[in-house]
Amino acid sequence: MLLFKTNFFFTELNKCEYMKNILLLLSFVFSNSIFSQEQNVPDILWKSISSENFKVIFPSEIESEAQRIANTLEWVYDFDTKTLNSKPKPISIILYNRSNISNAYAALAPRRMGWYLTPPQTVTNLGSGDWAQLLAIHEYRHVVQYEKNKQHFTKFMTYVFGDMGQIMMRWSIPDWFMEGDAIVMETALTEGGRGRIPAFSMPMRTYSLTKEKFTYDQAYLGSYKRYYPSHYHLGYPLTAFGRVNYGANIWDKVLERTAKISFWPFAFGTSLKKYTGLNLKKFYNQSMVEFDSVWMNQISQLKITDANIINTKKKRSWTNYFNPQFDTLGNIIVGKESLDKIAAFYRITPDGKEEKIKSTDARIFNYTDERIVWSRKIPDIRWGERDYSDIVILDLKSKTERVITKKSRYLSPTISPDGSKIAVVKHSENQETFLVILHSGSGEEINSYQLGNNDYIRTPVWSSDGNFIAFTHAKYEGPALSILKVENGEIININSYSWENIGRPVFYRDFLLYNSNYSGIGNIYAVNIFTQKRYQVTSRKYGAYNANVSESIGKMLFQEYTKDGFNIAEIDLKPNEWVRIDDVKNTDPMYYKPLVAQEAGKNIFKKEVPIKEYPVSDKYRSGLKFHSWGIYPVYPSLDVSIMANNYLNTISLTAGYLYNTNEKTNGGYIGFSYSKFFPVLSVVSGYSQKNRSYNFSDGTSEYLEWNEFNVNSKITLPFNFSRGVYYTRFSMSAGAEYTYIDSKPIRSIDETYGGNFTPLFTSISFSNLRRYAWRDFNPKLGQVLAFKYKKIMEYDEDYNGYLFSARSNFYFPGIFPNNSLKLGAYYEQQLEFNPNDYQKTYYFSSMTNFPRGYDNEVLDKFYKLSADYKFPVWYPDISIGPLAYIKRIRAGAFFDYAKGSFASTTTEYQSVGGSIIFEFNLFRIRYPFEVGAQYAYRITDGEYKISLLIFGLPF
Numbered sequence: 001m002l003l004f005k006t007n008f009f010f011t012e013l014n015k016c017e018y019m020k021n022i023l024l025l026l027s028f029v030f031s032n033s034i035f036s037q038e039q040n041v042p043d044i045l046w047k048s049i050s051s052e053n054f055k056v057i058f059p060s061e062i063e064s065e066a067q068r069i070a071n072t073l074e075w076v077y078d079f080d081t082k083t084l085n086s087k088p089k090p091i092s093i094i095l096y097n098r099s100n101i102s103n104a105y106a107a108l109a110p111r112r113m114g115w116y117l118t119p120p121q122t123v124t125n126l127g128s129g130d131w132a133q134l135l136a137i138h139e140y141r142h143v144v145q146y147e148k149n150k151q152h153f154t155k156f157m158t159y160v161f162g163d164m165g166q167i168m169m170r171w172s173i174p175d176w177f178m179e180g181d182a183i184v185m186e187t188a189l190t191e192g193g194r195g196r197i198p199a200f201s202m203p204m205r206t207y208s209l210t211k212e213k214f215t216y217d218q219a220y221l222g223s224y225k226r227y228y229p230s231h232y233h234l235g236y237p238l239t240a241f242g243r244v245n246y247g248a249n250i251w252d253k254v255l256e257r258t259a260k261i262s263f264w265p266f267a268f269g270t271s272l273k274k275y276t277g278l279n280l281k282k283f284y285n286q287s288m289v290e291f292d293s294v295w296m297n298q299i300s301q302l303k304i305t306d307a308n309i310i311n312t313k314k315k316r317s318w319t320n321y322f323n324p325q326f327d328t329l330g331n332i333i334v335g336k337e338s339l340d341k342i343a344a345f346y347r348i349t350p351d352g353k354e355e356k357i358k359s360t361d362a363r364i365f366n367y368t369d370e371r372i373v374w375s376r377k378i379p380d381i382r383w384g385e386r387d388y389s390d391i392v393i394l395d396l397k398s399k400t401e402r403v404i405t406k407k408s409r410y411l412s413p414t415i416s417p418d419g420s421k422i423a424v425v426k427h428s429e430n431q432e433t434f435l436v437i438l439h440s441g442s443g444e445e446i447n448s449y450q451l452g453n454n455d456y457i458r459t460p461v462w463s464s465d466g467n468f469i470a471f472t473h474a475k476y477e478g479p480a481l482s483i484l485k486v487e488n489g490e491i492i493n494i495n496s497y498s499w500e501n502i503g504r505p506v507f508y509r510d511f512l513l514y515n516s517n518y519s520g521i522g523n524i525y526a527v528n529i530f531t532q533k534r535y536q537v538t539s540r541k542y543g544a545y546n547a548n549v550s551e552s553i554g555k556m557l558f559q560e561y562t563k564d565g566f567n568i569a570e571i572d573l574k575p576n577e578w579v580r581i582d583d584v585k586n587t588d589p590m591y592y593k594p595l596v597a598q599e600a601g602k603n604i605f606k607k608e609v610p611i612k613e614y615p616v617s618d619k620y621r622s623g624l625k626f627h628s629w630g631i632y633p634v635y636p637s638l639d640v641s642i643m644a645n646n647y648l649n650t651i652s653l654t655a656g657y658l659y660n661t662n663e664k665t666n667g668g669y670i671g672f673s674y675s676k677f678f679p680v681l682s683v684v685s686g687y688s689q690k691n692r693s694y695n696f697s698d699g700t701s702e703y704l705e706w707n708e709f710n711v712n713s714k715i716t717l718p719f720n721f722s723r724g725v726y727y728t729r730f731s732m733s734a735g736a737e738y739t740y741i742d743s744k745p746i747r748s749i750d751e752t753y754g755g756n757f758t759p760l761f762t763s764i765s766f767s768n769l770r771r772y773a774w775r776d777f778n779p780k781l782g783q784v785l786a787f788k789y790k791k792i793m794e795y796d797e798d799y800n801g802y803l804f805s806a807r808s809n810f811y812f813p814g815i816f817p818n819n820s821l822k823l824g825a826y827y828e829q830q831l832e833f834n835p836n837d838y839q840k841t842y843y844f845s846s847m848t849n850f851p852r853g854y855d856n857e858v859l860d861k862f863y864k865l866s867a868d869y870k871f872p873v874w875y876p877d878i879s880i881g882p883l884a885y886i887k888r889i890r891a892g893a894f895f896d897y898a899k900g901s902f903a904s905t906t907t908e909y910q911s912v913g914g915s916i917i918f919e920f921n922l923f924r925i926r927y928p929f930e931v932g933a934q935y936a937y938r939i940t941d942g943e944y945k946i947s948l949l950i951f952g953l954p955f
């Protein structure tokens with residue numbers, strides 16, 4: 001019997017997937033610590049070292065480095081735990097050596113640390129201390145913070161929810177504290193922490209000295225209207241201010257009380273007020289007043305030198321010009337980025353005209369003879385924890401790019417004056433660093449040089465005659481400056497090791513020019529190669545970096561910071577006017593001195609770290625770690641679940657019990673995935689009890705109870721083809737879905753009778769999306785395609801059906817900056833309805849959204865065209881007390897056209913309408929929420945529908 005049409009498409013198996021997505025969303029909202037979907041190459045032989053407080057998991061080829069890191073961590077342990085009065089239990093740390101990124105994390109769910117071992121090439125913001133020592137202090141301090149928070153009510157929540165409970169109860173602790181406190185520790189315990197580096201404080205210092213004020217919410221939660229660097233830059237001065245004015249244990253007391261009332265979203269702020277008398281806003285304002293005074297006093301001691309600003313084009317928003325370089329025609333080649341636009345190469349003519357060359361992913365690049373060279377990060381097509389750094393050459397005459405190396409690990413390339421060779425830094429998987437000379441045509445290695453103590457080499461540069469290469473290098477005692485004599489490989493030391501944060505050298509006659517923080521403000525300095533006498537070349541107010549020289553005209557370009565971003569500045573090079581280093585006053589306010597006294601009183605690595613040979617397990621087996629559990633509302637069900645992963649992220653398991661509050665029925669599910677090898681294998685199985693009343697056309701009804709059992713197995717081949725400014729993904733999947741339904745004699749169109757069936761399916765998806773600028777909410781250009789075919793096997797006697805779905809979206813730039821046009825085309829086809837044989841026909845859930853304003857219908861053939869235009873309306877930066885901070889209001893207009901058929905009846909659907917979306921931060925949680933409304937007018941019948949939008953989804 002054919003019943004009324006229903007919109008019920010939600011099987012219990014779908015609920016399992018929905019529940020998992022909700023949990024992922026919750027963990028993302030409250031923490032960055034949710035497991036990434038990235039794996040290592042499967043041929044790594046993993047080993048482990050167990051010390052008193054750490055388990056270091058590492059690839060076998062870096063065993064000696066793993067031993068050093070284990071000893072470093074044990075050395076740091078007592079220092080890092082002192083002022084938070086917390087001793088964490090042992091923790092595992094995974095060392096990644098197959099990637100060239102410079103990063104690390106300390107995370108929950110499960111609890112662990114991960115370090116990416118390649119040090120950064122630039123020292124301007126991060127310093128030039130030993131990378132492992134910096135990570136040991138900074139990342140382990142996060143572990144200590146987590147442990148300190150795991151007390152009182154927060155600890156109770158870990159009994160109820162596992163690690164997820166601690167993630168949720170961290171909601172009131174601002175991220176600026178987490179990062180600022182860790183930066184305080186690296187500053188207090190070493191001589192190279194970010195609190196000592198002028199470039200790190202430069203954006204906030206510049207705003208302070210130019211009277212550019214930010215509210216607390218703008219500074220912490222960000223703004224689309226104005227640029228604010230990050231919660232890292234905010235966090236250091238706030239946490240340092242707290243300790244300098246309220247004692248070394250101020251944050252220990254604040255966190256202790258916060259953990260007691262962590263259910264309250266403002267627990268951190270009320271705890272701060274209890275011990276300082278200041279709420280968060282007043283605490284922020286007071287700290288800024290103090291730093292205003294510190295920085296004003298510093299700037300009063302400077303004698304500012306003159307410079308000519310090259311970029312004369314008015315800035316629409318905060319805009320950075322970076323790495324300016326003279327070309328052979330008297331123009332300037334430069335990188336440029338802004339809040340509105342991603343980075344691109346530009347050519348600026350002497351009259352100030354700017355010509356865009358090409359959008360780019362380059363950060364450090366070098367220009368020589370109409371060619372630009374840089375190192376491009378290229379991800380492995382499958383293994384997310386492995387990537388490469390290949391050398392790219394852009395020919396400015398033909399506007400074509402050429403990648404001259406393949407699957408290499410080359411960084412900071414620079415072309416020789418004759419264009420025949422390229423000098424690069426190579427950092428191997430074995431953690432060895434080399435200065436390498438490549439052939440610029442073939443990319444083949446010509447020569448390779450390694451410093452005796454395996455110093456980490458940074459940013460090489462050629463002399464104008466091509467006979468020498470200058471570079472900085474560092475190990476444990478800060479950076480040194482040296483020159484390689486290309487003819488015979490001789491290394492000539494120019495500046496010995498020191499904690500002066502120098503970098504980015506360039507040749508000029510008998511001198512090397514370089515960045516330095518010698519005066520307390522980042523500026524350009526020079527050293528005579530033959531006499532080793534040093535000079536200050538620039539003394540700019542906020543910061544000057546990255547010199548480039550034209551010897552023929554005797555001029556130097558550099559980046560100069562302003563409140564609106566970096567400008568291009570130019571000066572005449574007059575060595576007789578440079579200031580001798582002995583006459584340069586150090587204006588560093590040394591605000592960090594009390595912090596040093598509160599901790600160890602010295603650089604803890606000045607004394608050699610004690611070395612102990614820890615036992616090594618020759619084969620590490622990454623077992624499952626059950627880390628989170630609990631009861632979660634997933635309407636209309638309550639879910640009692642448990643989750644597990646292994647540390648290498650190759651195995652995941654989710655299992656749970658579901659209670660449907662509407663139907664008063666029980667269910668359960670278990671999901672498992674295995675990702676160690678190229679295909680990703682997953683199985684999800686679910687069981688549920690069901691009951692429902694069916695209303696018939698004659699006015700009668702019948703109440704049914706039945707059981708459903710589902711098994712969904714899938715194999716996926718994921719590929720990552722991202723390059724340059726485009727993120728490109730491709731995947732292929734195939735699998736089977738087995739469904740068994742017991743004791744159900746009645747059905748509606750989109751349901752089933754009792755029985756079993758096994759659809760097989762295959763799908764293909766492709767996305768190619770351009771990188772986002774800060775103000776973008778859609779990619780400027782992009783394509784998304786997805787195809788799926790699903791068919792019930794012919795041996796299934798109870799049912800018959802298939803689904804073919806094709807979906808596509810295309811993104812284009814709008815009329816104005818950060819406007820977006822999206823065009824969509826969709827097609828679906830299922831088994832045609834036959835009124836004489838409908839009992840066996842099964843209709844799959846549609847994979848395409850119905851035209852807006854209409855309710856979903858069951859159709860056997862359907863196609864849709866859509867157009868969306870979205871644009872920003874206002875960047876209000878309005879705070880509603882501590883409850884909400886509104887960052888952006890955006891609007892959109894749409895048109896949907898569709899045609900569908902069922903039972904030989906064709907229906908046309910047309911709708912137009914618009915939407916308005918509010919982006920805001922709730923309770924000062926840093927991750928934004930989106931709420932809005934959508935109006936849809938149905939052209940075909942004049943009806944309309946207003947929907948609530950949450951994260952773009954209608955409700």
